[in-house]
Amino acid sequence: MISVDEDLCVGCAMCVPYCPEDAISCYGQAHINENCIDCLACLEYCPVEALKETVLEN
């Protein structure tokens, strides 16, 4: 799943348009909501590498 590194995210909203599911909102920092389908499309558009793919261990 995708997560926002709060120490890095500057809230520039540059990732928002790249999400096909409207799953990112940005107000000071990016927030990923439950619509996220983990397509990772947003990942490479963050200019400060604040979007991370976190691998859940089970």
Added chain:
Amino acid sequence: MTPKRCDVLVIGSGMGGLCAAALLSQAGYHTLVAERLPRIGGRCSTIEYKGFKCAAGAIGPEMGGLLEETFRQVGAEFDVRPAGPPSYLINGKICEVPPKGGFRKLFAAATSDEAELERVMGAISGALSWMEPSRTTSLREWLLQYTQNESILSIFQAMVSATTMLNASELPAREYFLFLKKLRGYRGFGFCPQGSIALPRALAAVIEKHGGAIWTRAPAVQIITNNRIARGAVIKKEGEEIEIHASAVISNCGPGRTVQLVGKQHIDQGYLKELNTDVRAVMLIAIQLATDKPLLDHNYLIVTGARRINALFQPTNVCPEIAPPGKHLLVAGAAPASTAPPLNARAELDLCFQDLRDLLPGFEEHAEVLLTGTFHGQWPAMHAWPGDDMSLKTPIVNLYNVGDGVKSPGMIALPAVAETARLVAEDIKMRLAPAA
């Protein structure tokens, strides 16, 4: 993988990197630009969203200055339409500014005290024609010597925060007057009908025409040095790390990141100290709205006396191409109360939205918020406050910085960035010959 070679390796495809690469490839240097993001232009680019060409950073490039001159010189198309002069909102009334005598007209809208007006005008004309004030006082402190009038002070606050992106209480008075002299207060700018990305695209076409290359999704992960001389960089591309050897390396990723790519242990102590103590990022808030009717009569309105908003742009007045038919794009700019971190982003944004409701009748019914962006830290309005910039050269021989962390005094934003590229390109042409 075997190392590749080029004359000049440019790290980052912002306007600084691309202007430098275009100038050098035109002069016969084999040039490679490596950009980390999938899109070129850095903070002068465009993102298509809901049918709008939204700004990824700069919205109003200067016309008739060093930026346009650089495009002319390399033969790149400069697709920018004039925005016209700004209008001002002062004490709830619109004030249009004539090409000459603008200050007088603005202050006359703010005070009826003739003596006060003459005092301020006298001080300004002295600072412009004789000597700039000290860089130890802020513009606000300097002004307070001549007027306590809050309306006049708020005209300056809006004017400088909309252009230099610092508050009047932060901007050194000296920088403001240098800015007025060098950039004429940033009056002549325009909007790009195809979005700001038209500018980096035009430069990229020039670079490719001269045999250079632009790689996207290609971050530099290390700058290679040997005995304090730059030898190239390691670029990550399609999962591989590629060593690129070059006679000169130009970094466009900000002086702080450049040092990280070299490794602090290779950098002069004094340089590091300067970087850590003097260089602060400029913060900015930009809110982009889609509206179904024009909410603004103006292309560019400088807003005085609001909580946070200092400027409103409606680029669709002159460039309807930016929005779907019948729609408008409205961009609001704001400076946080303090440009010193940490930024209380939510509180600052709340104040911006209160302003928008007050400033734009019909905001609730006719505006949809497209993007609410705060720019600071590693993705700022500018990498250094005007007047606090690092030098173009780094302590590593043949490693240069370009961009808005290495501006010259009085210069801001895109024209400043173009100037850094021109100076670096000139220095390289003087010092290093292209490989045959």
